[in-house]
């Protein structure tokens with residue numbers, strides 16, 4: 001049994017208890033005050049760890065182990081925020097806060113990283129360089145990754161590589177999923193307001209009817225994926241909301257819609273947003289109306305460095321077993337770990353949380369519960385990644 005294995009087995013009950021505590025106190029993006037304080041209190045008990053709370057004027061925490069050792073550091077990241085969703089479960093550690101729950105398993109990621117800090121602190125003599133632990137707020141839409149990166153989480157000590165994990169219900173406990181290269185989508189959003197003359201529902205010739213024009217715009221947006229972007233590029237344009245009108249016999253003077261955009265490359269995303277603006281404004285103009293279009297870029301695409309993926313696979317085979325690694329393709333979900341990966345190489349891997357004794361529940365569902373039995377695997381992976389990367393670095 002390796003030193004990591006034996007420390008993990010010893011501290012596992014504490015890490016499970018921490019996960020349950022976090023699960024019962026979910027907090028939304030940028031409001032993780034209690035969570036951040038709880039994590040900081042646990043970290044304060046770990047010898048040799050230098051802790052900065054309120055990092056980037058947020059609820060983020062930066063903790064550094066071996067900061068006085070030379071050379072580039074390895075950064076390990078966990079996200080701390082929950083989702084606005086009512087938990088449906090009878091777990092003893094069920095959410096105590098109405099309308100909020102850890103439906104993406106960030107309670108598991110956070111507990112796992114606190115545990116990893118405990119493991120590595122016990123092995124400080126074997127660590128040839130510094131480890132930075134990033135406890136990040138606001139992955140679910142608030143861009144906490146960007147906040148920490150802009151606040152300098154990759155400096156002092158200078159970070160050379162970054163790793164993160166995400167619990168994954170489609171993989172079994174003891175499996176690790178890896179996707180090389182473009183692994184997750186670049187995301188964006190759009191808001192369109194069509195303004196046109198309204199009037200009596202029985203006199204359409206006196207109006208320009210923003211509802212009919214909006215329908216044309218929704219239809220026109222489908223051309224982006226089918227005719228405007230190369231078929232070799234994955235594209236998503238989803239209109240998620242559309243609102244207009246107050247009564248069946250009134251043609252309103254405005255109609256509003258909003259939606260999300262996904263692409264695997266940041267360049268394709270920029271193109272899509274430009275096409276949305278073009279289609280909406282020109283379609284509206286063609287029928288004597290105007291369209292006000294606001295677009296925004298959200299998270300860049302996650303690019304997993306192939307070398308970092310090979311490295312994770314090697315660690316997984318060593319720590320878990322020869323069959324532990326599952327290679328998979330990209331998804332169109334977004335992740336703000338991409339902000340770290342824009343600055344330094346690294347990778348995010350999936351940690352299997354499914355087990356035969358549990359119903360299969362997907363992420364963001366009201367019954368989701370990160371698997372306690374995956375915490376040990378997660379800690380072993382993260383701890384070994386840090387030690388091995390620091391030993392191998394040139």
Ligand SMILES: [Zn+2]
Nearest residue numbers: 104140363364
């Ligand atoms: Zn999520």
Ligand SMILES: [Zn+2]
Nearest residue numbers: 104106139166
């Ligand atoms: Zn998540």
